[in-house]
Amino acid sequence: MYDVLIIGGGVTGSAIAREMSRYKLNICLLEKEEDVCTGTSKANSAIIHAGYDPEPGTLKARLNVRGNAMFDELCENLDIPFKRNGSLVVAFSEEEMKKVRDLYDRGIKNGVPDMEIIDRERLKKLEPNISDDAIGALYARTAGVICPFTLTIAMAENAAMNGVEFFFNSPVTGIDKHERYFTVHTPDNVFEARYVINAAGLYADEINNMVGGEPFKIRPRKGEYLILDKVEGDVAHTVIFQVPTKMGKGILVTPTVHGNLMLGPTAEDIEDKEFRETTPEGIQKAIEGAMKTTRAFNLRNVITTFTGVRPVPDTEDFIIGESKLVPGFINASGIESPGLTSAPAIAEMVVDIVKEAGLHMEEKPDFNPKRRPVIRFNELTDEEKKEVIKQNPAYGHVICRCETITEGEIIDAIRRPVGARSLDGIKRRTRAQTGRCQAGFCTPRVAEILARELNMTLSDVTKFGGNSKLLLYRVKELLKEDGEKNV
Amino acid sequence: MIGGGPAGLGAAVEAKKLGIDDVLILERDRELGGILNQCIHNGFGLQEFNEELTGPEYADRFIKQVKELGIEYKLDTMVLDITPDRKITAVNSHDGLIEIEAGAVILAMGCRERPRGAINIPGSRPAGIFTAGTAQRFANMEGYLPGKEVVILGSGDIGLIMARRFTLEGAKVKAVCEIMPYSSGLKRNIVQCLDDFGIPLLLRHTVVRIHGKDRVEGVTIAEVDDKKEPIPGTEKYIPCDTLLLSVGLIPENELSKKAGVILDKNTGGAYVWDDRETTTPGIFACGNVLQVHDLVDNVTDESRIAAQGAVRFLKEGEKTEPQPININPGDGVRYVVPQRVKKSRVEGAFKMFLRVTDVYENAKLVVDSDKGRLFAINKRRLSPGEMEYINVTQRLLNRFPDIREITIKVERG
Numbered sequence: 048m049y050d051v052l053i054i055g056g057g058v059t060g061s062a063i064a065r066e067m068s069r070y071k072l073n074i075c076l077l078e079k080e081e082d083v084c085t086g087t088s089k090a091n092s093a094i095i096h097a098g099y100d101p102e103p104g105t106l107k108a109r110l111n112v113r114g115n116a117m118f119d120e121l122c123e124n125l126d127i128p129f130k131r132n133g134s135l136v137v138a139f140s141e142e143e144m145k146k147v148r149d150l151y152d153r154g155i156k157n158g159v160p161d162m163e164i165i166d167r168e169r170l171k172k173l174e175p176n177i178s179d180d181a182i183g184a185l186y187a188r189t190a191g192v193i194c195p196f197t198l199t200i201a202m203a204e205n206a207a208m209n210g211v212e213f214f215f216n217s218p219v220t221g222i223d224k225h226e227r228y229f230t231v232h233t234p235d236n237v238f239e240a241r242y243v244i245n246a247a248g249l250y251a252d253e254i255n256n257m258v259g260g261e262p263f264k265i266r267p268r269k270g271e272y273l274i275l276d277k278v279e280g281d282v283a284h285t286v287i288f289q290v291p292t293k294m295g296k297g298i299l300v301t302p303t304v305h306g307n308l309m310l311g312p313t314a315e316d317i318e319d320k321e322f323r324e325t326t327p328e329g330i331q332k333a334i335e336g337a338m339k340t341t342r343a344f345n346l347r348n349v350i351t352t353f354t355g356v357r358p359v360p361d362t363e364d365f366i367i368g369e370s371k372l373v374p375g376f377i378n379a380s381g382i383e384s385p386g387l388t389s390a391p392a393i394a395e396m397v398v399d400i401v402k403e404a405g406l407h408m409e410e411k412p413d414f415n416p417k418r419r420p421v422i423r424f425n426e427l428t429d430e431e432k433k434e435v436i437k438q439n440p441a442y443g444h445v446i447c448r449c450e451t452i453t454e455g456e457i458i459d460a461i462r463r464p465v466g467a468r469s470l471d472g473i474k475r476r477t478r479a480q481t482g483r484c485q486a487g488f489c490t491p492r493v494a495e496i497l498a499r500e501l502n503m504t505l506s507d508v509t510k511f512g513g514n515s516k517l518l519l520y521r522v523k524e525l526l527k528e529d530g531e532k533n534v
Numbered sequence: 535m536i537g538g539g540p541a542g543l544g545a546a547v548e549a550k551k552l553g554i555d556d557v558l559i560l561e562r563d564r565e566l567g568g569i570l571n572q573c574i575h576n577g578f579g580l581q582e583f584n585e586e587l588t589g590p591e592y593a594d595r596f597i598k599q600v601k602e603l604g605i606e607y608k609l610d611t612m613v614l615d616i617t618p619d620r621k622i623t624a625v626n627s628h629d630g631l632i633e634i635e636a637g638a639v640i641l642a643m644g645c646r647e648r649p650r651g652a653i654n655i656p657g658s659r660p661a662g663i664f665t666a667g668t669a670q671r672f673a674n675m676e677g678y679l680p681g682k683e684v685v686i687l688g689s690g691d692i693g694l695i696m697a698r699r700f701t702l703e704g705a706k707v708k709a710v711c712e713i714m715p716y717s718s719g720l721k722r723n724i725v726q727c728l729d730d731f732g733i734p735l736l737l738r739h740t741v742v743r744i745h746g747k748d749r750v751e752g753v754t755i756a757e758v759d760d761k762k763e764p765i766p767g768t769e770k771y772i773p774c775d776t777l778l779l780s781v782g783l784i785p786e787n788e789l790s791k792k793a794g795v796i797l798d799k800n801t802g803g804a805y806v807w808d809d810r811e812t813t814t815p816g817i818f819a820c821g822n823v824l825q826v827h828d829l830v831d832n833v834t835d836e837s838r839i840a841a842q843g844a845v846r847f848l849k850e851g852e853k854t855e856p857q858p859i860n861i862n863p864g865d866g867v868r869y870v871v872p873q874r875v876k877k878s879r880v881e882g883a884f885k886m887f888l889r890v891t892d893v894y895e896n897a898k899l900v901v902d903s904d905k906g907r908l909f910a911i912n913k914r915r916l917s918p919g920e921m922e923y924i925n926v927t928q929r930l931l932n933r934f935p936d937i938r939e940i941t942i943k944v945e946r947g
């Protein structure tokens with residue numbers, strides 16, 4: 048019997064798992080995919096928002112501002128790349144300037160520190176590439192950019208170090224409520240738990256329906272992005288927003304924490320929660336939107352495009368709390384933007400809710416809030432490089448030449464708690480395959496290391512688990528008469 | 535030598551033969567030979583050796599010489615940095631971080647394939663999308679075939695070669711889609727790799743969508759108009775499990791930039807003198823890192839030119855050229871290499887490599903200078919897929935003593 052069972056290994060579930068692991072509890076997390084961070088948490092703007100956007104008084108407002116303030120310590124403890132480079136909301140007309148002032152007022156109400164309204168000159172100084180049509184902006188110094196994969200993975204890893212059990216390829220298909228506990232079903236297993244936390248992202252409404260909680264609906268809303276090569280990384284220094292509309296915060300232009308340039312997202316309601324495609328129209332919209340902010344980027348340097356899907360709740364705010372109809376069932380649902388920013392604050396809140404609900408929670412004396420720092424070869428000084436290679440020669444073997452990722456880093460990503468099991472898992476943990484060649488050169492090498500470390504053949508290597516196999520046949524296999532049978 | 539492909543190997547051998555003792559090749563892969571190691575088909579070496587070799591055989595001829603001449607090389611060694619004053623930082627597992635001061639550097643890093651993102655195909659992100667070169671490596675070096683129903687986007691040479699390779703493996707190549715009205719591959723490859731196997735080459739076609747959640751299940755292709763935009767109504771669905779991209783090669787010049795080398799926008803490679811010296815004195819470039827070659831024989835040729843230049847630099851030091859001539863691409867010419875000539879140094883002749891912008895039948899390549907026309911050559915066919923070479927002799931240059939600019943253009947009819 049688990050004390051707490053968490054459904055969903057996105058940023059929300061992982062943050063909750065880590066926060067819960069401070070206590071003497073039996074905890075497990077069930078994730079339907081083969082890894083953490085495969086849902087909304089992997090495809091978003093990766094901004095740690097300042098907190099002037101949400102309506103005052105909402106959970107979003109409170110948790111955003113609180114979450115933002117937690118990031119320095121969190122990133123320090125868990126070795127997560129994070130930069131507080133500040134954000135701008137840029138106005139292109141007097142009318143928009145009014146909205147910018149409204150946002151400032153909202154920020155004050157929400158308790159956002161370090162904001163100011165700046166004029167055209169200041170703006171030009173901060174962002175020399177900004178469009179000449181820009182007339183002023185809200186400047187919020189506490190906003191920043193993060194690596195959303197590392198954020199989620201690091202929290203999951205730290206939770207695992209502190210005793211949380213992770214079960215992958217484990218989609219929850221049914222939940223039965225008993226007097227004092229729940230049974231939770233996956234195709235291969237049955238779990239028993241006293242408290243169930245629903246952090247299933249886009250599918251949180253379906254999980255909620257399985258137990259009969261107060262009804263809500265999650266609608267998918269997609270956003271399309273472009274990522275440009277690092278040569279474009281200097282086009283913007285801060286996170287540059289336009290004035291928000293009712294569909295969201297609009298199309299932004301921002302450097303990523305790794306120094307690429309990102310344009311997007313669009314905002315479009317869709318039907319299919321599994322939609323992950325990019326469309327010519329969406330990409331065009333993202334480009335046109337970004338061009339309003341600046342035209343200083345060269346589209347020849349686009350290295351990839353992607354789509355993220357927001358889990359938009361019909362309640363218009365995060366849904367966090369114990370169900371009145373089903374005691375012991377706790378939602379951390381409808382976590383749309385600013386979900387990444389709020390995650391650590393949501394986790395604190397959920398812990399309080401579980402305490403309140405009656406679970407006896409005693410702190411573990413041996414809780415370790417830190418994880419072993421990740422060696423990022425590329426970021427070391429020459430002296431440090433020499434030292435790590437001396438200790439482990441695998442760090443002298445560069446596998447991904449675009450991002451300079453070594454074999455040592457890839458092996459580490461596989462061997463850590465909640466380690467990588469697929470090419471995409473390696474990519475999210477090390478950035479190998481994410482550079483300008485987009486995996487052309489290193490795929491064979493990374494696949495080889497995965498196969499060796501996990502004791503499998505190259506044919507077993509997948510891009511992201513399941514049927515996403517990379518190589519379907521051996522050479523000559525199709526030429527054998529029975530070749531067809533081996534499909 | 536940064537890179538131990540045919541360019542680095544050829545340059546090393548030449549430098550050693552010209553009397554330079556201290557020659558070092560740094561290669562990031564686990565063996566010498568560069569991309570040739572995965573090109574197991576034949577067709578290499580017709581110019582250089584007068585016989586048809588496979589890629590590995592061609593490489594082996596040079597690797598043998600490297601060994602016979604006692605040229606030092608380091609494998610599994612990645613060069614991380616080159617400074618303008620030729621300090622090289624490299625890394626490997628046995629020596630750790632290595633710092634080397636070089637008298638001269640020859641850049642021979644080759645090129646990389648353009649990935650999907652750079653061409654922005656909409657649709658999903660399943661497994662089963664490979665650049666043609668990656669598929670080539672899997673098939674020829676690892677012994678795995680990515681799939682058995684294949685569509686190829688782009689008609690670059692590697693894509694064409696892989697169309698044949700997949701077919702010989704018993705897989706079905708359903709189509710090769712090329713967005714341009716002509717192929718960027720060599721004529722001989724179109725005949726030998728597609729036509730001979732009945733594989734359709736669809737010109738003015740592109741992939742507009744990729745289908746499949748876990749693994750590629752199919753692609754939608756469409757015809758394009760003159761602006762390369764898909765024409766609505768021409769979409770066609772082709773079921774397949776693999777999509778190969780052969781949409782161009784990009785010289786691998788991130789290191790060159792660190793060395794302060796200025797690049798030519800048209801080639802993606804360094805801006806060089808005829809002896810292949812870049813804009814950073816003492817740093818030379820040859821092979822695919824300088825311009826994407828069709829034939830390895832030309833890479834070898836170019837590697838010797840670069841080695842000769844580097845040897846001269848080592849012997850004579852940095853010199854300002856008193857009579858520089860700029861070479862410019864004119865109408866119908868996409869690029870010319872070299873971009874500048876050290877006229878006072880030309881011995882006998884120098885060779886210009888160029889590519890045209892479009893297909894031309896019965897046209898002329900005209901070589902003009904700021905002082906008057908040098909000459910013109912009749913060409914039955916010019917195509918962007920086939921590199922052209924023009925020799926310019928010293929005698930011709932001397933016809934106009936004060937020549938400063940040369941322009942090459944295409945004239946129709």
Ligand SMILES: Cc1cc2nc3c(=O)[nH]c(=O)nc-3n(C[C@H](O)[C@H](O)[C@H](O)COP(=O)(O)OP(=O)(O)OC[C@H]3O[C@@H](n4cnc5c(N)ncnc54)[C@H](O)[C@@H]3O)c2cc1C
Nearest residue numbers: 055057058059079086087088092094219248270386387388
């Ligand atoms: C376009 C876009 C831009 C955004 N930009 C920002 C931003 O800049 N800053 C910010 O703070 N926030 C941003 N967000 C919001 C943020 O990304 C989300 O709030 C956050 O990632 C949600 O995390 P989650 O863990 O709740 O959901 P998810 O990451 O989707 O995780 C849910 C997990 O549950 C699993 N799951 C689902 N069903 C089941 C089941 N039946 N059984 C087991 N597991 C299941 C899923 O596989 C998934 O891994 C953005 C979102 C989008 C889409």
Ligand SMILES: Cc1cc2nc3c(=O)[nH]c(=O)nc-3n(C[C@H](O)[C@H](O)[C@H](O)COP(=O)(O)OP(=O)(O)OC[C@H]3O[C@@H](n4cnc5c(N)ncnc54)[C@H](O)[C@@H]3O)c2cc1C
Nearest residue numbers: 537539540541561562568569612613643644667821822830
């Ligand atoms: C995938 C692919 C397939 C090809 N197939 C054919 C074909 O079938 N037929 C044909 O005629 N031509 C083919 N070509 C063209 C072929 O590349 C050239 O003919 C020739 O191999 C180019 O020689 P090179 O030495 O300039 O480059 P390469 O052969 O690419 O060699 C460059 C070498 O530099 C090394 N290197 C790069 N960066 C570093 C660094 N930082 N540190 C250390 N070492 C480094 C690389 O590992 C590589 O070994 C192909 C090209 C590619 C990219």
